[in-house]
Amino acid sequence: xxxxxxxxxxxxxxxxxxxxxxxxxxxxxxxxxxxxxxxxxxxxxxxxxxxxxxxxxxxxxxxxxxxxxxxxxxxxxxxxxxxxxxxxxxxxxxxxxxxxxxxxxxxxxxxxxxxxxxxxxxxxxxxxxxxxxxxxxxxxxxxxxxxxxxxxxxxxxxxxxxxxxxxxxxxxxxxxxxxxxxxxxxxxxxxxxxxxxxxxxxxxxxxxxxxxxxxxxxxxxxxxxxxxxxxxxxxxxxxxxxxxxxxxxxxxxxxxxxxxxxxxxxxxxxxxxxxxxxxxxxxxxxxxxxxxxxxxxxxxxxxxxxxxxxxxxxxxxxxxxxxxxxxxxxxxxxxxxxxxxxxxxxxxxxxxxxxxxxxxxxxxxxxxxxxxxxxxxxxxxxxxxxxxxxxxxxxxxxxxxxxxxxxxxxxxxxxxxxxxxxxxxxxxxxxxxxxxxxxxxxxxxxxxxxxxxxxxxxxxxxxxxxxxxxxxxxxxxxxxxxxxxxxxxxxxxxxxxxxxxxxxxxxxxxxxxxxxxxxxxxxxxxxxxxxxxxxxxxxxxxxxxxxxxxxxxxxxxxxxxxxxxxxxxxxxxxxxxxxxxxxxxxxxxxxxxxxxxxxxxxxxxxxxxxxxxxxxx
Amino acid sequence: xxxxxxxxxxxxxxxxxxxxxxxxxxxxxxxxxxxxxxxxxxxxxxxxxxxxxxxxxxxxxxxxxxxxxxxxxxxxxxxxxxxxxxxxxxxxxxxxxxxxxxxxxxxxxxxxxxxxxxxxxxxxxxxxxxxxxxxxxxxxxxxxxxxxxxxxxxxxxx
Ligand SMILES: Cc1cc2nc3c(=O)[nH]c(=O)nc-3n(C[C@H](O)[C@H](O)[C@H](O)COP(=O)(O)O)c2cc1C
Ligand code: FES
Numbered sequence: 001x002x003x004x005x006x007x008x009x010x011x012x013x014x015x016x017x018x019x020x021x022x023x024x025x026x027x028x029x030x031x032x033x034x035x036x037x038x039x040x041x042x043x044x045x046x047x048x049x050x051x052x053x054x055x056x057x058x059x060x061x062x063x064x065x066x067x068x069x070x071x072x073x074x075x076x077x078x079x080x081x082x083x084x085x086x087x088x089x090x091x092x093x094x095x096x097x098x099x100x101x102x103x104x105x106x107x108x109x110x111x112x113x114x115x116x117x118x119x120x121x122x123x124x125x126x127x128x129x130x131x132x133x134x135x136x137x138x139x140x141x142x143x144x145x146x147x148x149x150x151x152x153x154x155x156x157x158x159x160x161x162x163x164x165x166x167x168x169x170x171x172x173x174x175x176x177x178x179x180x181x182x183x184x185x186x187x188x189x190x191x192x193x194x195x196x197x198x199x200x201x202x203x204x205x206x207x208x209x210x211x212x213x214x215x216x217x218x219x220x221x222x223x224x225x226x227x228x229x230x231x232x233x234x235x236x237x238x239x240x241x242x243x244x245x246x247x248x249x250x251x252x253x254x255x256x257x258x259x260x261x262x263x264x265x266x267x268x269x270x271x272x273x274x275x276x277x278x279x280x281x282x283x284x285x286x287x288x289x290x291x292x293x294x295x296x297x298x299x300x301x302x303x304x305x306x307x308x309x310x311x312x313x314x315x316x317x318x319x320x321x322x323x324x325x326x327x328x329x330x331x332x333x334x335x336x337x338x339x340x341x342x343x344x345x346x347x348x349x350x351x352x353x354x355x356x357x358x359x360x361x362x363x364x365x366x367x368x369x370x371x372x373x374x375x376x377x378x379x380x381x382x383x384x385x386x387x388x389x390x391x392x393x394x395x396x397x398x399x400x401x402x403x404x405x406x407x408x409x410x411x412x413x414x415x416x417x418x419x420x421x422x423x424x425x426x427x428x429x430x431x432x433x434x435x436x437x438x439x440x441x442x443x444x445x446x447x448x449x450x451x452x453x454x455x456x457x458x459x460x461x462x463x464x465x466x467x468x469x470x471x472x473x474x475x476x477x478x479x480x481x482x483x484x485x486x487x488x489x490x491x492x493x494x495x496x497x498x499x500x501x502x503x504x505x506x507x508x509x510x511x512x513x514x515x516x517x518x519x520x521x522x523x524x525x526x527x528x529x530x531x532x533x534x535x536x537x538x539x540x541x542x543x544x545x546x547x548x549x550x551x552x553x554x555x556x557x558x559x560x561x562x563x564x565x566x567x568x569x570x571x572x573x574x575x576x577x578x579x580x581x582x583x584x585x586x587x588x589x590x591x592x593x594x595x596x597x598x599x600x601x602x603x604x605x606x607x608x609x610x611x612x613x614x615x616x617x
Numbered sequence: 618x619x620x621x622x623x624x625x626x627x628x629x630x631x632x633x634x635x636x637x638x639x640x641x642x643x644x645x646x647x648x649x650x651x652x653x654x655x656x657x658x659x660x661x662x663x664x665x666x667x668x669x670x671x672x673x674x675x676x677x678x679x680x681x682x683x684x685x686x687x688x689x690x691x692x693x694x695x696x697x698x699x700x701x702x703x704x705x706x707x708x709x710x711x712x713x714x715x716x717x718x719x720x721x722x723x724x725x726x727x728x729x730x731x732x733x734x735x736x737x738x739x740x741x742x743x744x745x746x747x748x749x750x751x752x753x754x755x756x757x758x759x760x761x762x763x764x765x766x767x768x769x770x771x772x773x774x775x
Contacts, residue, residue, distance in 0.1 A: 038750030220695030300678030
């Protein structure tokens, strides 16, 4: 591919690509994102390729491997255009039918359609499925249309138009002004206005400046950054180049966690392709603007996602936070002004520049503009990535998009904000989700993790879970964080073991206060949130553990006992065969019993029982 | 680990010491741990204090000073997997392999480790073996999964 030396050449190339593409030609897209890949979508893709070539349809039917569509739980997902017919849980054996019936005869295959678990209704088109219909997929939307390893797909959808516009028609100040007007707030956690941060870096006296994409995505339970990088890496790159232009940086870094090998691969390819096309490197599109990007891999440390720690990591130091007497925006990488934004923040920038701040401001509420991607997971029918306008009520996300709670279970809480966030109970489900409202509830937006919990989840256990995570991930520099998280964990652990004492809750609150106020970085200063928010809304559950030695959700092993209901048990022996402790006895075809002294409460018997005869009490 | 191999990895990064973490990860990938000689060699050639390399080796989850298993099993303990019963999956793996997280079976065949979110939260609980994902895990599936990997090994040696 030859270099593009001007905006004109880019537009000419785009026109050529569009001409080559006949929109009427059938195209089968298969999701090859991580979720679908885990369900062997590559085999489905290969089977489809085989089917197309063996029927002599090569060149007449397109096949495209795309990034994550977001509805991971229904994977592997195959969508056939132009009809946009969506098939879920597709197996390689289905390839022949898909080509013969849907592609060649325009017939819909009923068995592969998505069926709503609640209403039982089936849907043909992807966009009609309630999970998608109630979303506003500004940032994620292109994922399903693009082969992330092919820059031409991105061009075909208008890719790098924003960059062309900026370089041809706008000064760096104009770009900065537009982002400021758009009131774009950082999607990585804090919600700090991106434009203001850019301006600080731009105005810092040093000439050499840097820009960074934070793709460390440490929040356990969130994967939207991964899907963007894997599924549409050029969108993030274009945003970064625009930012570099506005700020006056000649060098950028993307820091990606090593746990995301496909993201590293697709991003590396994207950088290469952008370089070959003259969209990165010297004299971009003949504008005189130079900018290059390097990719750095992280090696698994939550705290390294904090801005000053990430700067250290890129410098080749250990990725630990440092005191921020001077902000990284002014003194970051090698002491130079450095602007760092989250993946999703950068992905918004091309749209803002291409369509304008006014357009961006038309979505969202007063203080929170645009959309936000959430990773809707846990005890909810439709799990996956969800993008909605800022300010959408929690209830809409959980019920309308997520399809509610599976089984006849009751909703208990939604955890947002990752380890720095908190748990929100049912009475606040009508709260609009935005940076400020979640904070008022004692939680946080964080990077967008949204974990749904039902009556079977113990809130003390959840608080203990997060404290365990934080105590492990604390780098240990600050005593308050290192010791605070550890002591809080010990107390919570004792409570779940039935060894909680009067005064434990007050002690927790006291340690929480110190940890919050005396720690250097946000890991420590927000570490108490999971404890404080569960104490605020679920204090009775803590008290049941301490005073009555009882776990109401029947999760905490030390406080429960498994028994088999002799009325229900048909003596099939599955539980006996699978019990790792040999704690289950009984003759086949007669009710089994559990010896509590041997039982380790692993719950396997309950899992394998086909009659629901095992209960915890 | 052969010196030639270390040199090759260093070259890949132009022996730029800001990329030392990348080099360590490459060595880890090749050897399944960080051999002491390799750390010494890097330290000398890049003029990075050995203590810093050990600091990194113990700080980052992905690095290990002890050899990992041929089949390295990562049990996701992320929030999404936790609320869907990841602890049970871990229990089952511990009892089936008779090792604790962070340990390796005596024949070095299986290594067990807990990790925080592998980014496939919709499929929770998730177990990752040699980078392959196994979603919607249950205790029963663990048994089958282990068998598959052991049998694949047997076939290879036969
Ligand atoms: C312990 C800790 C971990 C963090 N991890 C991440 C992360 O994985 N990804 C991210 O984008 N921001 C993370 N942040 C937030 C960053 O420090 C920073 O605020 C953010 O990347 C700025 O980008 P934004 O303004 O676009 O949101 C973390 C912060 C803390 C304190
Ligand atoms: S929490 Fe297990 S994959 Fe994300």
